[in-house]
Amino acid sequence: MNAENDPELDTLYLIKTGEIKLKEGNKALFEGILKADIKKRLSGVHCALYHREGRYYLLASGRDAEKVEFVLSRMPGVNAWAIAYRAPKTMDRVTAAAFLALASPLAAGATSFKVEARRSDKSFQLDSYAIARTLGESILEKYPQLRVDVHTPHTTVNVEIRDKAYVYCDGIPGVRGLPVGSGGKGLLLLSGGIDSPVAGYKMLCRGLALEALHFTSYPYTSKEAWEKVRELGTILASYTGGLILHTVNITDIQLRIKKEAPSEKSTLYLRACMMMIADSLARQRNLKALITGESLGQVASQTAENMRFTGSYTDYPILRPLVGTDKEETIQIARKIGTYEVSIKPYEDCCVLFAAKHPLIKADFEPEKVMFSAMDLRKDVEDVVRTTESITLPFMFRPRQEP
């Protein structure tokens, strides 16, 4: 049976892409990745996805609305989506579809509207302007409580005359950007804090698929702290479509540094070791970049001097999407993507016993490298990398939490 005639598939989603459309030569590649990804995330949901004239259309059952909307709202590469009503290309049917589309904004209390019409099928009897005017009049007649406002309407009725007529009100914004995987795959250094999940989110929106690496100091840190990281990973997985989380226990390295290095250098040296571990794992896993949540000047270790020092222990590009972002902006994104509430849970990812009161802020590059090399932590790094524990966090539908 043709999906378009399947009575169970009663809901049509119109999916708009953004940046993909600007791609020239390899547009089809990007489109293919997006389509496969949507299908993968909706596996198990009875639906049909097709692609016409730069638009994706998804037919699904109203029963699966929450799942479908969960997927579309978290799909990098999707700029916006809307529930659309399909009609034969006659003004009468278009008007009837518009009344259906208006039900939801009207229920939400809309009192003003405008009509935006586009006509890719130029054989349609009316031009865009005439469609808008005719439909506007019919709407005013049917709903006298509505008025036209072309500048700041409560709702916009969109009409697209393509292979068929499609009518929908206000689209719901997606995460935009590029489809996951179109930019390769990187390794996100994921702590339990606010920044690193946001850094991961920003990069996945640029099309980077992710694996995550968490450093634990168990038993100095708790199992609850790790559970928190897993929860953050699960949230990121809802955007990436799945995520492998690697956990490396660095307690032995931490103890050695604490014992042998000057206390003000312990953080810097530990971070250098973290880079060495990340480098080694990225090589093993054939990943293309490292991602951190560092923001310039936020804490002592995040200065240009210290970034140069720690960065010198890998030749992978270190992507720091938050380097120029202030904390408030980061928190805003964290709230939007749902990681904030998890990040602020009170499980420390580092023990106070290891934190120096006055850490070194500006590493003197050459001499510091000599001193660090003298400690020769390469074997320690190799040892902990061998103990890496990896789990797969699959893409999972999470029903909306009642507030």
Add this chain to the structure above:
Amino acid sequence: MSTNYLDWAASAPPFTEIIASSAELASSVFGNPSSLHSSGREALNLLETARNSLAASIGARPGHTIFTSGGTESDAIAMLSSLGLKSDKSIIISAVEHAAIEEQARFLEGAGIKVYRIRPGADGIVDPMAIADAIRSDTVLISVMAVNNETGAIQAIREIADAIHKAAREFIRKPFFHCDAVQALGKIPFAADVSGVDSAAFSAHKFGGPRGIGALYIRTQLQPIVRGGGQERGIRPGTQNTAGAWAMAKAAEKSQEFSTAWHEKALVLEKILLDGVKAIPGAVSIPVSRVPGDIRYSPFIASVAFPGLGGETMARILDDEGILVSTGSACSGKAKGRRVLEAMGVTPELSFSSIRVSTGRDTTQENINNFLEHAATAYRKYKT
């Protein structure tokens, strides 16, 4: 891996047969003890039998024994009764009280009642004269616990009662003296009627009974905050938990029956524990001066510290070995759960690295040795 449970002060493993019989009773004797018909009378009979039995265990008259939902509620009834009194008022508590008293005191402070907190000495013990000296003409209530839940320090309740009595002669009103005796019953001798207190709180699950049932010993009438159907002399209105009351009374009876034997065993375990901790280089007991057999401490509870290793970290390592202890301090650098040790003048570094080991009727020497062995190994490896 078998479990080495050393957290009896948090909750004692229940007497299985008592819990089972109590569950049966909850179904079979379901009548409301306030009902006049036969089913109600049957329930009332069970409840009063339990009351008589528990009263004997706590050294009180049945008429002075009230069933509640647990230690916290018993403490709250006594503490909050001070709100009912008109006129200016202040209360006195020790600075090492359980949260059930300390948090209620904070609430009362918010309601405009002045609270004086009396600090103990470095040994964790409050000087009765310090309590007496703090009494003012508007002191309406004094609360001091019988046994501290973190250090095991036993407060001199009789001496405090006498000192209050003497000091109060100067004033028109004698303050009401409440005692949180949750860690005392079944462990150290505590007879309510001769202790000199006006009220005392008990909790069943600390000595092998079920959760959700406790008792308040109360000699006088007080102004309850919660009002209702007048049950339990109106002090704790609400339909009584008859099966729970029965189980609490049974558990108390059993604990009293064996209390001498269990106490003697606890003293042996205390010696192994404290000597063993001192043999671990760097490790100490809190207070450092505590020696085995000191009658000022409950042998069932000891606070020990491993400086340079967070108590939470130690508890986690031990947990992985099946050894269950508790800790008041969190590895976050925030002042949390250290109130009691800090009131004793213990340094933040030391209290940060403290854990509580508490034993009970089933604890063996092997359990303590197993703890010492693993604690020593962990301390060597993870001390920073």
